[in-house]
Amino acid sequence: MVFRWLRGEARSNRIGKLPAGEAVYAVGDVHGRLDLLQDLLDLIMDDARHASDARRSLVFLGDYIDRGLESRAVLDLLLRDPLPGFDTIRLKGNHEDALLSFLDGRTDGRDWLTFGGLETLMSYGVSLRSRPQTDDAIGSLRLSAKAAIPKGHVDLMRACRLYHQAGDYVFVHAGVRPGVPLERQSATDMMWIRDVFLNSREPLPGHVVVHGHTICDQPQDRRYRINIDTGAFASGRLTCLVLRDADRRFLCTEPSC
Numbered sequence: 001m002v003f004r005w006l007r008g009e010a011r012s013n014r015i016g017k018l019p020a021g022e023a024v025y026a027v028g029d030v031h032g033r034l035d036l037l038q039d040l041l042d043l044i045m046d047d048a049r050h051a052s053d054a055r056r057s058l059v060f061l062g063d064y065i066d067r068g069l070e071s072r073a074v075l076d077l078l079l080r081d082p083l084p085g086f087d088t089i090r091l092k093g094n095h096e097d098a099l100l101s102f103l104d105g106r107t108d109g110r111d112w113l114t115f116g117g118l119e120t121l122m123s124y125g126v127s128l129r130s131r132p133q134t135d136d137a138i139g140s141l142r143l144s145a146k147a148a149i150p151k152g153h154v155d156l157m158r159a160c161r162l163y164h165q166a167g168d169y170v171f172v173h174a175g176v177r178p179g180v181p182l183e184r185q186s187a188t189d190m191m192w193i194r195d196v197f198l199n200s201r202e203p204l205p206g207h208v209v210v211h212g213h214t215i216c217d218q219p220q221d222r223r224y225r226i227n228i229d230t231g232a233f234a235s236g237r238l239t240c241l242v243l244r245d246a247d248r249r250f251l252c253t254e255p256s257c
């Protein structure tokens with residue numbers, strides 16, 4: 001478990017700055033890996049001890065559930081403020097959106113089950129012998145899920161923000177639609193967008209967008225955007241971006257970060 005200075009661009013060529021005395025620790029997609037989240041929180045706390053910040057924020061970029069086996073335990077942890085002395089900001093990811101859409105009856109949940117929903121239901125004690133194929137089976141599964149998932153967990157997911165701003169940085173789960181002012185961005189884009197955002201050289205003029213959603217082997221700094229989804233559920237590498245003033249660096253739970 002190590003931290004390393006961000007490499008690549010020279011500092012003089014970077015954009016993005018926080019107000020003096022402020023620090024932000026942004027955590028990428030957890031996906032049910034409670035073990036990695038606990039390890040990363042220990043790293044963050046140890047790192048913060050060595051700085052004299054006036055204010056510290058802990059920003060979670062969403063996708064707390066699915067794929068890993070401990071979604072329930074991750075949400076239990078996020079119900080409280082995980083680190084003393086930090087403001088905690090929780091953003092909504094597309095996986096939280098997919099679960100809520102299933103619970104609310106806006107989707108049949110079949111797609112969600114194929115990209116992690118099965119593991120989440122298992123973490124709540126809801127087991128399936130096979131994926132539901134009929135409307136009756138889907139309705140029965142929805143009722144079982146509603147009974148098994150605590151109201152506090154559902155309320156937490158509903159209350160998650162779509163984005164957070166700090167200094168020149170904008171934090172969002174998936175990204176933003178290029179050319180659209182932040183206040184006019186759609187919820188769907190902020191949770192689900194991919195290629196049109198990733199391929200843009202300047203998705204939000206004057207800001208650096210910090211996001212997850214799209215897995216990369218190593219954290220990516222693309223000047224106007226920083227991707228910290230390092231596929232923790234499979235790679236064992238959960239990543240945190242550390243921001244102070246004009247400096248930025250990474251903490252991660254795997255030595256090759």
